[in-house]
Amino acid sequence: MTICTAVQAVRERAALTHCITNSVVTGFTANVTLALGASPAMVDIVGEAGDFARVADGLLTNLGTPTPEQRAAILEAVTAAQEAGTPWVLDPVAVGSLKHRTALAHQLLELRPTVIRGNPSEIIALAGFGVGGRGVDTADSVGSAMAAAESLAERFGSTVAVSGPMDVIIAPDRRASVGGGSALLTKVTGGGCALGAVIAAFCGSLADPFEATVAAHATYSAAAELAESRSQGPGSFAVAFLDALSAVGPEQIESISVDYVNTRTEELAR
Amino acid sequence: MTICTAVQAVRERAALTHCITNSVVTGFTANVTLALGASPAMVDIVGEAGDFARVADGLLTNLGTPTPEQRAAILEAVTAAQEAGTPWVLDPVAVGSLKHRTALAHQLLELRPTVIRGNPSEIIALAGFGVGGRGVDTADSVGSAMAAAESLAERFGSTVAVSGPMDVIIAPDRRASVGGGSALLTKVTGGGCALGAVIAAFCGSLADPFEATVAAHATYSAAAELAESRSQGPGSFAVAFLDALSAVGPEQIESISVDYVNTRTEELAR
Amino acid sequence: MTICTAVQAVRERAALTHCITNSVVTGFTANVTLALGASPAMVDIVGEAGDFARVADGLLTNLGTPTPEQRAAILEAVTAAQEAGTPWVLDPVAVGSLKHRTALAHQLLELRPTVIRGNPSEIIALAGFGVGGRGVDTADSVGSAMAAAESLAERFGSTVAVSGPMDVIIAPDRRASVGGGSALLTKVTGGGCALGAVIAAFCGSLADPFEATVAAHATYSAAAELAESRSQGPGSFAVAFLDALSAVGPEQIESISVDYVNTRTEELAR
Structure with a gap:
């Protein structure tokens, strides 16, 4: 499957994308998901989140502003997603020292996210290899997060995506890098968070989470x-x-450089 | 009163529009209301919502992300609106199978909303004629929601507005259809929800809810x-x-087709 | 220090700006703060807000939609900010008759905000000189809020900023007026609220809160x-x-008129 046919699949399905995300980026995330051609729904309360995750095509859980209600709703949604086979994405925003999101992120890891996406500092902190970034910004380079991403992929069977000037996507047995993009995405709130919803929409439309994430x-x-x-x-x-x-x-899309490496890190690093 | 003089009335009054709406569209809804020339205020907590509904010109209650705090605040606000004579709008987003919003929507119906607005699937589900849409999107046509809209209008004395390529507004004794618009409204989050605030602003500026909604x-x-x-x-x-x-x-405004029918559905259907 | 070097200081530091703000304007506030060159983070839950306020450069507390969770988080954050020496801004949105925000605003005053910013009606109500505005809009002119602003500055040692066609900034021993701007800021939700975050970013980058606010x-x-x-x-x-x-x-920036008066109101009023 090419990337262009993947986009077409998302649009044809109008992938029903369940987003439980932070209060800063809900509007932008919904607009990004709509612009892509998918159908977003922000169902983030206890007693509804589980039922919706069962019928959604994909689920995003973003830990940016984890109120008690959202923390409980996320656990309800993820449990239902697992039972129903709905692919789900974990975006551990600013994980590291802030206690509620950090505890929840580790609890969610044990539930084996389909995809984990974050900036380098978040991936490093989540893997237990560092303390996190500066606020919601990364303090580390993509390259420095490779070992952490690999560790997460192996331990939890997840596809792990690290965002940066060159994005890297790592599955237990494969990896790819994606170039292009724009630094202006870091100057728009939700530039990273909305990507989590886009990943969920692709995962809800394609069978292979690694291909969907790429x-x-x-x-x-x-x-x-x-x-x-x-x-x-x-x-x-x-x-x-x-x-x-x-x-x-x-x-x-064809102008974006996408490189696949079906090998281990050690070889990539050559 | 013409529609142009109605708009002028909203602007001259700078209608104080109390919005209790979902977390995805708060910013866009406020911006739409401001752009119209009204004055929005999102007072959505228990202990304040009732007091504010008493002084507002119009009230919107939108069930898109009904946290426990919002559910209680909505009931407080609507009770106060009724006592004070503040017109209020119910937008039952994604009503149907999700349990908290569905239960609350039915509770609110009994309080006889001034206006009910929604997409066809929401109106059908609210009337008990169907199970709801796909996420927040409609799965039904405007035409198929006519009987449901009539039923709601008759049972609860409300003006019922059904959004679509051609909008239909139904009061117990009158109806109108409004053409024009843009399909792009369905690609912007809040495109429908913000209309609820606009209806509340018009209802807060005009004496007749049906005319205001049209x-x-x-x-x-x-x-x-x-x-x-x-x-x-x-x-x-x-x-x-x-x-x-x-x-x-x-x-x-004069380029928009507005057709009034002061008769029953059966005749309209001819 | 000139204003241009002040802006440069904010950008070089990428001031970590902790915002606890209302649900309507979170996205716009974050985008304004990012566009300025600072780094916003909305950490507004109990158990995280205090820890973050300790490491932030500046803190904004905005009372626009004060849920119980936010009210507790604000108190936690301000207490931590005081201990850590983090400058903090109070924006008492729509203070006056709405009970939770009004009680909280008065509680926060006793904690001596570094900066208080608001529209004239909010400043008047906060000082106990009036009952507040119309919804979130002011019902008073900047000139009529001078005595209230002075009173707050003297009693609490704060810098007090009153927004309007001509902004006035009052410290216990100094004052300034700032011209320019655009009335369109009042037609964009968060036009005033996001200024609170900008003040916090400047206070986090400069030693003098009065100069930072100007x-x-x-x-x-x-x-x-x-x-x-x-x-x-x-x-x-x-x-x-x-x-x-x-x-x-x-x-x-040099085209904006900024007048400093190192005297008392009586003299300014001549």
Whole structure:
């Protein structure tokens, strides 16, 4: 399957994407998911989250503002997702020293997320290899998070995606890197968080979570490149990014460099 | 009263519009209400919501992310609105199988909303004629929701508005259809939810809820048409829609088709 | 220090700006803070807010939608900020008659905020000189809030900023007025609230809260003027404002009128 056919699959299915995400980025995340062609729904309360996760195509759990209600709703949703076979994404925002999200992230790891996505500091902290970033920003490079990402992939059977100037996606037996994108994504709140919803939408439309995660990153990067060329700053970039996601096609996606490596880290590092 | 004079009334009054709405669309809803020329306030906690509903011109209750705090605040606000004579709108987002919102929606129905607005699947589910849509999207056509809308209007004395390519507004003794608009509204989160706030603002400025609801839909459609002509996708559409709402006047509004039928459904169906 | 070097200090530090703010404006506030060049983080739950306030450069507490969780988190954060020496801003949105926010605002006053910012009605109500505005809008002029602002500055040792067509910033021993800006800021939700985060970012980067608050207002006004010249309404203004904040430099800032008065009100009033 090519990335372009993957995007087509998401759009044809209008993948029902269940998002339990932080209060800062709910609107942008929904708009990104809609622009992609999927159908987002933010069902984040106890007593409803589980039922919805059963019928959704994919689920995002983002720990950015984990109120007690959301923490309980996330556990309810993930438990239901597991039972129903709904693929689910963990985005451990600012994990490290903040206690509620850190405890919850480790509890969720044990439930074996389909995909884990984060910035390098988050992946390093989640793997127990470091203490986390500076607020919600990374303090580490993508390269420095490789061992942590591998460790998470092996221990929990997850696909692990590390975001940066070059994204790296690692599954227990495969890896890929995705280039392109735009640094302006780091100047728009939800630039990373909304990618979690996009990954959930792709996972809800394709059988293979690794391929879905790679395709999600490549599509996101293609739209970001297109948007950057049409913007004058972070405000107009966010607007152009939504326009671009709704229009992105083969021409843009094929310009994104995607490299697959079906080997171990040691060899990649050569 | 013409629709243009209705818009003028909302702007002159700067209708104080009390919104208790879902966490995904709060910002967009406030911006839409401001762009219209009204004054939104999101007072959604227990102990404040009732007091505010007493002084507001109109109240929106939207069930999109009904936390326990919001559920209690909505009941407090609606009770106060009834006592004070504040018109109030019920938007039963994704009602059907999700249990908390569905139970609350039925409880609110008994309090006789001034206006009920939703997509066809929501209106059908609320009336007990079906099970609801797919996530927050409709699975039914406007036409198929007519009997449900009539039933709600008769049982609860409400004006019932069903959104779609052609909107239909039904009161116990009257009905109207409003054309125009833009399909891009379904690609912007809050495109439907913010209409609930606009209806509340109009109801807070005009004496007749049916006329207010028709005028709200026509104004919204006129702004959406204008915005679509100036946009390249859902991102730029949302921006242009706010600009258009703040500028919309007689020229745009008169281009929207509004048909009144002062008869029963059976005749309309001819 | 000039205002331009102050802006540079915020950007070089990428001031870690802890925001506990209302649910309507979280996204816009984060985007404004990012566009400025600071690093926002919305940590608003009990058990995390205190720990984060200790490491943040500045803290904003905004009372716009004060859920029970947020009310407790705000007290936790402010207590920690005081212990750690983190400067903190109080924005008492719609204080006056709504009971939870009003009680909390008075409790926070006793903890002596570094900066208090609000519209005239909020400042008047907070000082006990009046009953508050109309919803979240002011019902009073900046001039009529001078005595209230002075009273707050003297009693609590705070810098007090009153927003309006001409902003006034009052410290116990100094005052300044800042011109420029755009009325469109009042047509974008969070136009005032996000300024609170900008003040917190400046306070986290400069030693003197009065100078920081003046610089924050001047920078904000400069960006707003630039944005207004590039917009067609409130939607495009909000987008252009983010672009402008990220680009604003000496040329725009020097065009903003800033007048310092190192005297008492009586003399200013001459």
